Amino acid sequence: MVxxxxxxxxxxxxxxxGVGALMVAPGPDMRFLLGNAPMMCxxxxxxxxxxxEKVFYICNALYVDEITDLxxxxxxxxxxxxxxxxxxxxxxxxxxxxxxxKIAVNGAVRAFNLVRLMKNIDFQVExxxxxxxxxxxxxxxxxxxxxxxxxxxxxxxxxxxxxxxxPGLTEKDIKTEIARLCVHYGxxxxxxxxxxxxxxxxxxxxxxxxxxxxxxxxxxMDFGCTVGGMYSDIxxxxxxxxxxxxxxxxxxxxLKANLAGEAAAVNGAYIPDVDAAARKVVEAEGFGPNFNHxxxxxxxxxxxxxxxxxxxxxxxxxxxxxxxxEPGIYIKDEIGIRIEDVVIINEKGETEILNKxxxxxxxxx
Amino acid sequence: MVxxxxxxxxxxxxxxxGVGALMVAPGPDMRFLLGNAPMMCxxxxxxxxxxxEKVFYICNALYVDEITDLxxxxxxxxxxxxxxxxxxxxxxxxxxxxxxxKIAVNGAVRAFNLVRLMKNIDFQVExxxxxxxxxxxxxxxxxxxxxxxxxxxxxxxxxxxxxxxxPGLTEKDIKTEIARLCVHYGxxxxxxxxxxxxxxxxxxxxxxxxxxxxxxxxxxMDFGCTVGGMYSDIxxxxxxxxxxxxxxxxxxxxLKANLAGEAAAVNGAYIPDVDAAARKVVEAEGFGPNFNHxxxxxxxxxxxxxxxxxxxxxxxxxxxxxxxxEPGIYIKDEIGIRIEDVVIINEKGETEILNKxxxxxxxxx
Numbered sequence: 001m002v003x004x005x006x007x008x009x010x011x012x013x014x015x016x017x018g019v020g021a022l023m024v025a026p027g028p029d030m031r032f033l034l035g036n037a038p039m040m041c042x043x044x045x046x047x048x049x050x051x052x053e054k055v056f057y058i059c060n061a062l063y064v065d066e067i068t069d070l071x072x073x074x075x076x077x078x079x080x081x082x083x084x085x086x087x088x089x090x091x092x093x094x095x096x097x098x099x100x101x102k103i104a105v106n107g108a109v110r111a112f113n114l115v116r117l118m119k120n121i122d123f124q125v126e127x128x129x130x131x132x133x134x135x136x137x138x139x140x141x142x143x144x145x146x147x148x149x150x151x152x153x154x155x156x157x158x159x160x161x162x163x164x165x166x167p168g169l170t171e172k173d174i175k176t177e178i179a180r181l182c183v184h185y186g187x188x189x190x191x192x193x194x195x196x197x198x199x200x201x202x203x204x205x206x207x208x209x210x211x212x213x214x215x216x217x218x219x220x221m222d223f224g225c226t227v228g229g230m231y232s233d234i235x236x237x238x239x240x241x242x243x244x245x246x247x248x249x250x251x252x253x254x255l256k257a258n259l260a261g262e263a264a265a266v267n268g269a270y271i272p273d274v275d276a277a278a279r280k281v282v283e284a285e286g287f288g289p290n291f292n293h294x295x296x297x298x299x300x301x302x303x304x305x306x307x308x309x310x311x312x313x314x315x316x317x318x319x320x321x322x323x324x325x326e327p328g329i330y331i332k333d334e335i336g337i338r339i340e341d342v343v344i345i346n347e348k349g350e351t352e353i354l355n356k357x358x359x360x361x362x363x364x365x
Numbered sequence: 366m367v368x369x370x371x372x373x374x375x376x377x378x379x380x381x382x383g384v385g386a387l388m389v390a391p392g393p394d395m396r397f398l399l400g401n402a403p404m405m406c407x408x409x410x411x412x413x414x415x416x417x418e419k420v421f422y423i424c425n426a427l428y429v430d431e432i433t434d435l436x437x438x439x440x441x442x443x444x445x446x447x448x449x450x451x452x453x454x455x456x457x458x459x460x461x462x463x464x465x466x467k468i469a470v471n472g473a474v475r476a477f478n479l480v481r482l483m484k485n486i487d488f489q490v491e492x493x494x495x496x497x498x499x500x501x502x503x504x505x506x507x508x509x510x511x512x513x514x515x516x517x518x519x520x521x522x523x524x525x526x527x528x529x530x531x532p533g534l535t536e537k538d539i540k541t542e543i544a545r546l547c548v549h550y551g552x553x554x555x556x557x558x559x560x561x562x563x564x565x566x567x568x569x570x571x572x573x574x575x576x577x578x579x580x581x582x583x584x585x586m587d588f589g590c591t592v593g594g595m596y597s598d599i600x601x602x603x604x605x606x607x608x609x610x611x612x613x614x615x616x617x618x619x620l621k622a623n624l625a626g627e628a629a630a631v632n633g634a635y636i637p638d639v640d641a642a643a644r645k646v647v648e649a650e651g652f653g654p655n656f657n658h659x660x661x662x663x664x665x666x667x668x669x670x671x672x673x674x675x676x677x678x679x680x681x682x683x684x685x686x687x688x689x690x691e692p693g694i695y696i697k698d699e700i701g702i703r704i705e706d707v708v709i710i711n712e713k714g715e716t717e718i719l720n721k722x723x724x725x726x727x728x729x730x
Contacts, residue, residue: 039559039570042472042494042669061657062569065697081659082640082677107407111474112494119492127484129407129477176548183541194404203431205404275447292426294446304407312447332430 014051020101021050022128027108028302029132044085044113086120104128133306138320146228151354154234157181158357171195172209182225193223201336215241231303235340238362257281257327258339267349272311278327296324379416385466386415392473393667394497409450409478451485469493498671503685511593516719519599522546523722536560537574547590558588566701580606596668600705603727622646622692623704632714637676643692661689
């Protein structure tokens, strides 16, 4: 079902920028607008929202019935596998007066399909990734409540997984158990996330899984799931066996940075200052270059969405915003430590740290 | 590790088309070229292969160590979260002489990142989705063997899931069990696929999961996994309780179309003729409009890749090609039946149907 209030808001933004329509491929933006989204394969499909508040959809014939049920009363245009879909899109652009206009693309549109459209239709293309992310940057009370519930699920998962980890398991074994526990506690869309042991943890988005947990490894776990469509995202790093003095020093420095970031994340704070509050803790000890990413990202319908918490994101925190605080220190071939919570500025303007499970150094012995 | 033989082949194709470089984002194409691929988030990253056989990578700082390990000896350019990544890409384009050139984008590049590059750098954009798919359209003996093994896994899963299905389960329960069984039998990347009960099966890519299985429902299951990086893909549709005469008629018509497609899929066959062989069976009984998609798609490193089996794909089957044969009949609010096997033309030019589990009508009583 099309959310007419949102369409109105969005069309206003498009008119302000002189954009004729926003092209939205299936993904978090579409779930936000319609409450659901179909599967996406290589076949071109998109919902369009025009500057004059019209809504229509173009998709492969195999999706037409499903989309018609999703947006009752709106026009759905189908194309068949052996058709050139750009010719169907062209006719629809003619019908809606979009030829020659600025068309913005959301974050989910695939480049090769856009290029095919650009070759065959006269329009100007714009980056439209921000439109829907900014439209939902202030979460509703219901969305905030689901964010809390989603974080409660991953807290429970963490408390259980600590008892599960032992030498001899692979990273993948831990991922599989994390995914299972997320579902067990009521989460959806759980992938198991990132599990990195020992020096693998020095790669912040490490995607392997075959390493076997050994005594004296760190195990860094970064995972999430959804509850009521809202994502959680937590990172904890634990030690298998006793941590060395150097490992403890690095852990406690990351923890200090995490707490400094959260202390700075108050209603009205300028986002670059929040990033800097955590970063300067790490820099003061000479580990600045080892904290090689932003402090955090917004979270909600997508795992990563606005606001992005880094030095070049010029916005102030406001009630209803939800974002992660996740400093890390990564030392190639040695170690990686990251500690991440989701934080919200609630309806009263208070800062709430949604993850309650411990951040104290854990040694699994 | 960069596969130099493939780079040579690919660069030759780029030179032929006057393309300066191919931009490859993480996904099946990258796994084919490098043996692995990092995680992809909203941050821009791509491997570039130039027309003069050079290889380099541009990514966020957090991926630099991981990518350096993946492509030892090649240049890796990092950008930081608070940087404008397009300025880094621009400098690299200047260094490699790509300014003003044609740059092709593979199937995994995201449109909003491409638009940001187009706004800030002078280059011409081309659809490069086909380059790597065509480079791997003829599978090696090892890839064919992994395709066979991957199909054996889903055959076993199907044989087990038939015993699991009963009234009262949800579609999601069946998906979860399919995913578990795929892993149990040695598969990776198993999502549970599509499970559609009753009239939901009339939506070929139905993505729901909450419907409860009832007596007299069809249950359509379309799923796959990987073995050795090669995908499987199977669809079977079973009846819970006794099938009606009309249901039997539709089932047997789809089965006849599946067998006709497979009989036509011989070495040297013109692909549009293979699609037509199955389609005319369905059309002869007046169900043409209800078979609303192509007969099949190639399969291997990606679940869907070249060759695509439809009336506008002008190519002949050749030894080493692997593709699905999956006719379906979908009647809104009533029923959907699809029967899918993976088929290869083997090294000897013989047609092998990789899925051996039964296609006879199954009634779960």
